[in-house]
Amino acid sequence: MTYQAPVADIQFTLTHVIGASALAETERFAEATEDMSEAILTEAAKLTESVLAPLQRPGDLHPARLENGVVRCSPGYAQGYQAIAEGGWVGINADPDFGGMGLPMTLTTAVGEMMNSACLSLALNPLMTQGQIEALEAHASDEIKALYLPKLITGEWTGTMNLTEPQAGSDVGALTTKAVPNSDGTYAISGQKIYISWGDHDLAENICHLVLARLPGAPMGTKGISLFIVPKYLPDGDGKPGVTNRLNPVSLEHKMGLGGSPTAVMAFNNATGWMIGAENTGMAAMFTMMNNARLGVGTQGVGVAEAAYQHALAYAMDRKQGRSPIKGGTGTIMDHADVRRMLMTMKALTRSARAICYDCAYSLDMAKATGDAAWTARAAFLTPIAKAFGTDVGSEVSDLGIQVHGGMGFIEETGAAQFARDVRVTRIYEGTNGIQAMDMVGRKLADGGTAAEALLDEIEATAVTARDAHPLLADALQDAGECLAETTRWMVEQELNDRFAGAANYLRAFALTLGGHYLMKASLAAPGDTARLALAQFHLRQLVPQVTALALSAQEGAEPLYALSVRDFAQ
């Protein structure tokens, strides 16, 4: 089974569920018409199906390796990367002034999903570069922009993010990498960074590291962090890779999956860097970049979920087994109720997460296009949901995919296990899903719940629209929405740690309800489509009932979690 890009459902979701056609009515994204979208998606389908999908297995069988200080990538990755770069896909949403296509994040996300489905490990490379482009566009000087952006946008150079240090994981403020000013305006960067995705490789002529570091005498914590660009090769007078910088990959991690993506420990030894933005404002710049990267990571989950679903479905449709429990069955395991339950769960979760990610991207675009703070708040609220739920779905769907395969699922040659192993890290990096949930009930409810309530109003509107034709489903959606509204009010009145205690359950409940809302919208937009109705019904009657339980558990507060002493845990 090879991946087939679900162009029809993606386009349907964009147009009828998200309403992304409205983008073409803005000045900023006037070019993003439905026709343009279809053309882009069709091109992306060709790239992902024929060039990238065949690289998925080789990345696992022959992971990137460090040889004599140089990272050698998996077989075929060089050609795959070249196709991505030459197709202009790295700069799909970058500034046209520097060679980008200037397309909306909505479309970037849809294309990203396809690349993630086809080959997650390689697709992570341009995702890192895109994050860097965004950071430079927003915070770099004109000189830096002119030098770096064209190279990054064409994919001639790639980008990385260097945040984490051994003693500073989720707590970025604890980092100790130093940046000492040189006499020429540059900085000497020294320190060690870990978990650097695509920190070194042989796919492009230069690698640009965005590094968080501290200036001498900078304040403690996150307020004393500045951002630097530190290229592997220092650009010469013509902007070409020149002298080798004083940095190197120390080792690559031996991971559970995603072997095609080299994860490096990077050492900086008085490496030359240039500051991005003002002194001690590195965290703000990083957050710009990180928020969009969080959506990108959520979309990684969606991509893997889609691919794992297709993979399991192809197996189920082919696998003959036993007497059929139904009349007129196919003789395959598709006849079995429990196999159908698994596949419908996979499909419903994947489509829910897809719509959440696209809607988040759409909100970012509308915020850019209109400058309306309500769109910014909507995007900000949806971001942790997109990241955490998207990646949870990636794991859950690929795990169900293994189960659909039965014994074959545990055998690596089948490929089902790789999806689960590869996607596992997405729930961890770019802020663990626990951190996402804390962000959601902390920062994202700091507005007193306004952004949350605006989304809940949309959900209620869908329920109202659905009521005549589908009263039971409308009730299920409305009940879940009301349950969330009540939980939201509870949340905003609590101390932070009481919110945190219920954060994961609240996020899950919100995401499941949003999924019901989007799948219902999809069904309403296609009145004769029995399959879309059946999927909405499945989601609302098999998955959304959990919302009540999750909302209840979310309101228990922190105290019960601290009733066990550390010693009690170990008993």
Next chain:
Amino acid sequence: MTYQAPVADIQFTLTHVIGASALAETERFAEATEDMSEAILTEAAKLTESVLAPLQRPGDLHPARLENGVVRCSPGYAQGYQAIAEGGWVGINADPDFGGMGLPMTLTTAVGEMMNSACLSLALNPLMTQGQIEALEAHASDEIKALYLPKLITGEWTGTMNLTEPQAGSDVGALTTKAVPNSDGTYAISGQKIYISWGDHDLAENICHLVLARLPGAPMGTKGISLFIVPKYLPDGDGKPGVTNRLNPVSLEHKMGLGGSPTAVMAFNNATGWMIGAENTGMAAMFTMMNNARLGVGTQGVGVAEAAYQHALAYAMDRKQGRSPIKGGTGTIMDHADVRRMLMTMKALTRSARAICYDCAYSLDMAKATGDAAWTARAAFLTPIAKAFGTDVGSEVSDLGIQVHGGMGFIEETGAAQFARDVRVTRIYEGTNGIQAMDMVGRKLADGGTAAEALLDEIEATAVTARDAHPLLADALQDAGECLAETTRWMVEQELNDRFAGAANYLRAFALTLGGHYLMKASLAAPGDTARLALAQFHLRQLVPQVTALALSAQEGAEPLYALSVRDFAQ
């Protein structure tokens, strides 16, 4: 972090939650006193902590491999296996007449859990042999018993189960392996079997295969299957391994995990075998063996869950990170509500699954000791729950263990990922968890719900006992029980496929409620123990609320699952 056998909680669970002391009052298990139990558990702790646990990583790093037709095991496995055999652990519950210890399955299960925690892949070897011992004790002729049982019980020889063929997975009746009578009363066995755990290895002097095959002219399907014992080396006149039999491992599977356990494709080419039991009764014999093996596999899940929990807890207690969100915290990630939520979920699920498995084993013992059909029915009803929930918990807890580790969780050196990879197959083999759920709502409700209702009565009794001291928790337990009672009544009135459609949700709901019942019993048995109360509270208020949603979804029937055509799935 090395594994520490939780002897205290195991003993507490056996005595106060399951009430296993009653076994010593029966004639059959008069020796199984609390003192004996403690002595056995203490010995098993020594073996598992110091001998077996160090083999866990080597099994993953250096999986068993097939070299020139011979399987070479992972480093240290030979010594580990020898320690298991010499300790008498293979024959712990086997018939004393043949050298077994004759101890109850309850204690066997507790010891099995420890071995699974320490090194799942190696522990699978004696588990297979134990299944074979049981099958031979129940169905073999005196001659076969006298020849094979003493060797299997000492661990000099090991056993395997050969059911699956490429075209016959869950549908065992489709198998085609042939058994042609020889003139001397033996049979010539020919065919290929797949997924044979420990099908070949270099740990013991002989390997005895129990093989399902068809006699010439046997009926189609499961009614035409007979069981044979087919040793690697034919026993000579002295009962020692003699002539090499015509069978061999063709290949070993390359798996997602459990690399220390060789999973072989076995070829039988007119191999000599002896029939076990009567012609065409192989499935019945296999079911005896499989039912106990299912409990054994559920216990694999519990073992891995316990080990993964300990591993994650040790990391969390050690990992310093960020500002503490609480006053008087430890400065480690244990201070964070969401980390505590994960760890408490892990602990509650592990203890729930442990109690379910032990209670299932206890029911088997009581059935043997008393001959009372109610105990047999209780064991039969608990078996699919023990297998499916135990292994689901193994996966869920080890997955949470990865998450607790953050970025380190994705790095193989940490060891967290191995638990999740190793345990993944337990949800598939010995009947997938979907098959378990179908068994539960099919065969195990064929009594009209009597066995289910008897368990629900026990749950209600716990709620009644708890009411005075803990009214809210008692309500939560009672509500869940009533919800299950109603769902059970719904189930027994439905067509089989409508039951199947809700089977997985029903099983999950039943298991979560049983978990609440056992954790509440544990708390009631230790009145001053705030930790046990806190854990019961967590389970009943964070996990048991899902029961209502699951029960609701379980009663939707099959129709919605068939509303999508096969083609619709692929859209």
